[in-house]
Amino acid sequence: MDVEAFLQVAEELIAVPSTADRPRELERALELVLEFVGPGFTVERFERAGKPSALVYPEGAGGRPDFRVILNGHVDVVPALPEQFRPRREGDRLYGRGAQDMKVSALVEAQVFRELATMVPYALGLQVVTDEEVGGRNGTLHQIEQGVTAGFVVIGEFSGLRVVNESKGIVVARLHAVGRAAHSAYQWSGDNALLKLQRSVDNLLAKYPVPEAEQWRTTVNVARIHTPNQAFNQVPALAEAWLDIRFPPEDTDFNGRSAEEIAGYLADFCEPGVTPSIDSADPPHHADPASAELLALQRAARDQGYSGDLLRKHGAADGRFYYQHGVDAVIFGVGGDGLHGPSEYADISTIAPYHRALTRFLREL
Incomplete structure (x- = not known):
């Protein structure tokens, strides 16, 4: 991937103050990701309680398929001071609200989807939501209630290329x-x-x-x-x-x-x-550590020089909704630090390896 070109779009996305109380900015962040994906795909739109979301998949699929894999990302963020919506780079760090949680990972997922969705021999979907930080019930859960199904889900929350298969x-x-x-x-x-x-x-x-x-x-x-x-x-x-x-x-x-x-x-x-x-x-979320998909994701991370170790997280994510419907979901994303704080950043050095790991994982399924 062209990391510099990617970072320019990521900075544009981070500059959008897409907090729950700003519906126009939520819509703007969602549209920016969809524009990044580009044409040639079906975009199914959803909205509940003023929170828009989208499901993207290849055109000509004969209607919404049962997805083998869904890449899930959210583009809403928690509130921050105005300066945190002015992204800046310092060495290998991209600072800004949402850089770690999780606009950078979501944008990588969008790029991988754009590159592979029409090439892999199964149904691959991209799910972009705008309400994860306020519970996820009007985005991911709403789509599930509208019949969206998957065999395996990758939530692009930060993990430093480790695999989170349990959360509280x-x-x-x-x-x-x-x-x-x-x-x-x-x-x-x-x-x-x-x-x-x-x-x-x-x-x-x-x-x-x-x-x-x-x-x-x-x-x-x-x-x-x-x-x-x-x-x-x-x-x-x-x-x-x-x-x-x-x-x-x-x-x-x-x-x-x-x-x-x-x-x-x-x-x-x-x-x-x-x-x-x-x-x-x-309830707590859990994904089977012995599943073929989870093991393949670990191998893909290790091929990039990362441990791919299993993690458990104290925070909840939208994967819990898939778990409640019998679908394995894991968190797998870029590195960084400062979650929800004044110095939140994404580790730029993890972006290309994350892209390569996701690509290898999807190609080898």
Whole structure:
């Protein structure tokens, strides 16, 4: 591949502030990738809840095929300061929001698809979505619900050419506290919802403390604590906490449980007047390490001088939706660092090997 020409397009894509609250920029990022793929392909478009996505495959396929392989990438990013949408290069690093997660990998997938889709003796698809950072339910999951099928899926999230075949499950939950308002000078006349909520959160964190270093165990992130109270001299009557819970397969308090059962489990940590609710609950993701496709992907990475080692990730990705439908999906992407931070970058030296590894993998299936 012509890495310099590729990087020029990658920088253009990174410069698009495609955050969830900017629907026009989501559309612009999606269109940029589709333009990069070029003509000669069928582009099937989807949209739900204002989040567009696309599925690309060769023309003349006689309708949407059952794909042997789908290359999946997302072009939405988390919010950042304006300067992070001005990409810059320093040595082998391409800095910018989305460089590592995962615009560079998505664009490599698009190039590999463009080069091979009409050459391989099976149905190859490219899936580009714009909502992975906010849950993926209106992109990848929506397409699956519309009948998109595959035998194997490569999610282009960053991995440094290692193969991620396991990731934690995710529960998005809220704790709702109800108390009784009163004048703050007469606290005994009220019931402070915020204090009850705080004690409930403390109970939960006593069971799941914030780890001091990486550990393969359940974690609970308190993402927000809020009360609608607007007065210093009023006891809050209502309060709410947002929880992001990540759990490995071994934690049977979450894994294999329904949303109702998980809410019941969380209720055990709550003070009277505090009630849990579950926004979503997705199981851990797993792909068979002995599958022919996964082994072939590892060989392709090793042929480029990389270990191709198996990894497990703490974060969830859209592969979990395929897993829930009985399809093996793995994460395989470029290298980099600074995920979601102010110094996010992609490792430029991994781009060409990633392209070659994906190419070899698809040719040898």
